[in-house]
Amino acid sequence: MSNIINQKFLKIIEKLNNKKTDKKNLRILDWGCGKGDLVKFLNNNGYDCYGLEVVDNKKAKDQLELYENELLKDKIFYIKHDNMTRFTPNFFDIVITNQVLEHMSNKIDFINELKRILKTGGFSYNILPAKFRFIEVHLKMPFVHWVPKNELRKFLIIFFNVFKINHWSECKNLSFIQQAQYYFDYSVNKTFYLGANDLFNDFKKNGFYVNESRSKNKIFNNIFIQFLKNNFISIEFLATKK
Numbered sequence: 001m002s003n004i005i006n007q008k009f010l011k012i013i014e015k016l017n018n019k020k021t022d023k024k025n026l027r028i029l030d031w032g033c034g035k036g037d038l039v040k041f042l043n044n045n046g047y048d049c050y051g052l053e054v055v056d057n058k059k060a061k062d063q064l065e066l067y068e069n070e071l072l073k074d075k076i077f078y079i080k081h082d083n084m085t086r087f088t089p090n091f092f093d094i095v096i097t098n099q100v101l102e103h104m105s106n107k108i109d110f111i112n113e114l115k116r117i118l119k120t121g122g123f124s125y126n127i128l129p130a131k132f133r134f135i136e137v138h139l140k141m142p143f144v145h146w147v148p149k150n151e152l153r154k155f156l157i158i159f160f161n162v163f164k165i166n167h168w169s170e171c172k173n174l175s176f177i178q179q180a181q182y183y184f185d186y187s188v189n190k191t192f193y194l195g196a197n198d199l200f201n202d203f204k205k206n207g208f209y210v211n212e213s214r215s216k217n218k219i220f221n222n223i224f225i226q227f228l229k230n231n232f233i234s235i236e237f238l239a240t241k242k
Contacts, residue, residue, distance in 0.1 A: 002037045002038075005038070005098065006037065006038055006041040006042075009038060009042075009096060009098075009125075010041070010042070010045065012125055013026070013028065013042070013047070013094060016094060016123050016125070016238075017093075017094075021093065023045075023046045023047050023048075024046055024047070024048060025048065026047055026048060026093050026094070027048050027049075027050070027091060027092045027093050027094075028042060028047055028048065028049040028050070028092065028093065028094045028095070028096065029049070029050050029051075029052060029087075029092045029094070029095045029096065029117070030042075030049065030050070030051045030052065030096050030098075031052045031095055031096065031097045031100060031114075032052065032053065032054075032097055032098070032099070032100030032103070033051030033052060033053050033076070034053065036051050036053075036072065036076060038051075038096070038098075039051035039072060039075060039076070040072060043072065043075065049075070050075050050076070050077065050092075051072070051075060051076045051077070052076075052077050052078075052079055052085065053076070053077075053078060053079070054078070054079055054080070054081060055078045055079065055080060081105070082109065083104065083106070083109045083110045083113045084109075084113060085113060085117060087117045088117075089116050089117065090117070090118070090119045090120070090122075091117050091118075091119075092117050092118050092119065092122060093118075093119055093122050093123070094122065094123045094124070094125065095114060095117070095118060095122070095123070095124045095125075096124075096125050096126075097124070097125075097126045097127070097128070098126075098127045098128075099127065099128060099129065099137070100126075100128065101126055101128045101194075101199070102128045102129055102191055102192060102193050102194075103190055103191060103192065104192060105192045107192075107194065107199070107202055108202060108206065111202060111203055111206045111207075111208070112206060114239075114241075115206060115207045115208070115241055118241045119241070120241055120242070121240065121241060122240070122241045123238060123239070123240055123241075124208070124238070124239040124240075124241075125237075125238050125239075126235070126236070126237055126238075126239065127234060127235070127236045128234065128235050129193070129234055129235075130196070130229070130230060130231050130232050130233050130234055130235055131145075131193040131194060131195050131196075131231060132146060132231050132232050133232055133233060133234070134232065136187070136191075138186070138187075138190075138191065139157070139160075139183050139186070139187060140164070140166070141156070141157060141160040141161075141164070141183075142160065143156075144156045144157055144160065144187060145187065145191060145193055149187070149188045153184065153187065153188075154180070154181075154184045157180050157183050157184045157187065158177070158180040161176065161179055161180045161183065164179075167179060168182075170182070171183070195231070196230035196231065196235045196237075197230075199235065199237075200212075200237065203239045207241060207242050208239040208240060208241055208242060209239070209240045209242060210237055210238070210239050210240075211237060211238045211239075211240070212226065212230070212236070212237050212238075213236035213237060213238065
């Protein structure tokens with residue numbers, strides 16, 4: 001799966017760059033780089049790619065430290081939840097986020113920092129789950145993220161935990177109730193879904209043009225299908241710094 005995603009972003013980067021800049025001089029940031037697979041892949045393909053990950057993502061950090069020792073020294077950076085990076089202004093040509101924006105409690109802070117580190121005319125390509133996707137992509141539980149962050153959500157997580165087969169590694173040795181509590185805490189403290197229009201407006205109001213990703217197939221490229229995709233499947237869009 002990671003190779004498919006890497007190839008997808010490689011094609012996106014090639015299209016955005018359109019051979020205007022030598023790829024070794026094209027600065028790319030994978031914001032929320034996880035285990036660093038895309039950072040490693042793009043550097044191996046000749047791009048100047050950096051990775052950014054939050055300091056408390058232990059699983060990602062363990063793998064990133066291996067990559068740092070191998071070939072990514074000075075390419076991986078860690079960030080706190082305030083979204084403030086150490087990069088100089090106008091540093092990047094392209095910033096990528098994949099399954100990241102739904103974890104940000106203050107998206108305006110992120111957008112402002114993105115605007116600071118991107119060059120004028122630079123691109124931010126973003127993919128995230130839709131607000132009303134039937135299955136919550138992280139917990140793999142149906143519609144728990146539709147309800148308020150209260151006891152009702154906790155009850156639903158306890159209920160669906162009965163049927164959960166593949167538990168997170170950090171939960172495998174916990175009791176049933178402890179597992180449910182862990183998933184509930186994650187849902188409350190680490191997921192902040194926003195509707196597509198609200199998200200697009202936040203970018204537009206803070207210095208970006210926004211273009212939605214659309215299918216090349218005319219059947220799927222209409223307003224109704226795009227509405228369904230943005231609200232019930234995934235949001236995919238390009239933001240260009242003014």
